[in-house]
Amino acid sequence: MKPLLILPICLLTLAACREEAAPEPNIVRGMKSHLVTASPNVEMRRFPAVLEPSEITALSFEAAGSLEAVNLSVGQRVAAGETLATLDKTTLELQVASAEAGVDQARSNARNADDTLARQRALLESGTVTRAAVEQAEVQADAAAAQLVQAEKSLETARENLGKAELTAPYDGIISTVEATSFATVGAGSPIATMYPDDSFEVSFSVNFDTVGQLVVGTPARVRLADRPDTTLSAVVSEIGARADAVSSFPIVLSLTETHPVIRAGMAVEAAIILPAPRADGFAIPLSAVIRDGRVEGDGDGIMSVYVFDPDTSRVARRDVTVGGIRENMIVVLDGLNEGDRIASAGVSFLKDGQEVRLLDAGE
Structure with missing residues (x-):
């Protein structure tokens, strides 16, 4: 009879253990957030380009003669009035x-x-x-x-x-090309060298028809050096082509309004111009704030979801929003959010509707 009593006793013991097990603790997850603010009615458009001198001056003698030794090199900096070449x-x-x-x-x-x-x-x-x-x-x-x-x-x-036997630099600048050789016989007007000012540069690129219609001479811009991404210089639109140089491609020229010791002609740059945004309404939120199981309807506005933080309860609530596209790597929300709302901006896949969270500081 003793073996028959063992099973009921074990079952009672397991049930007692289950009743006495402590409930799981309520885990409060830290959450990075984004404050919803009014979206600007402009966008930044970027264009690859090459830094070019604003002007190139061809240097020549007004008289014919034989050159003495020419000691010029491409890239050489010269000062105004400096002798560049001399005739015998x-x-x-x-x-x-x-x-x-x-x-x-x-x-x-x-x-x-x-x-x-x-x-x-x-x-x-x-x-x-x-x-x-x-x-x-x-x-x-x-x-x-x-x-x-x-x-x-x-x-x-x-x-x-x-x-006029001495050829001098008309301004402070940089030698661009050297056309003559030492001791050669040159005629009046024969090119000796070319130079450009060291404080006047421009960039040129092409834009489509919609973009060229939004630009006017004097529109501010920024130019970032590709080799020095931390160096940006201010510029303005100085020329707008009225005729396309290719199919629906119109030339634009930006003139730099400031200079930097490291810049050289021929450097790769990125030109950025602020233009009116295609849609003036809506809020811009990070791409990481969208819950990935949202849906998009066709090519128009789409319905997606985000987690909105409730400061009174310290919990998040899932909310559907209407999006109208992407601007500057940010999603534009047309409906479903209000200015001042705070939404989860990272780790949304680890959150659930009604979950209690703790807002993280910017450094966490």
């Missing part, structure tokens, strides 16, 4: 000397012609020569005077050319 002055000095001799000769000829004219006029009064001889002397004196003026102009030009 030997030939130019000879031209000045020749022009000076020409002036002396023309001055002597003019003086002799004036003396001859004076004698012919005196002889005409005494009746020794004819009026035709005097007129011939006048013509020769006028020709000699004109030759003197021409010789003086030639001397002035030769001296100016000698003074």
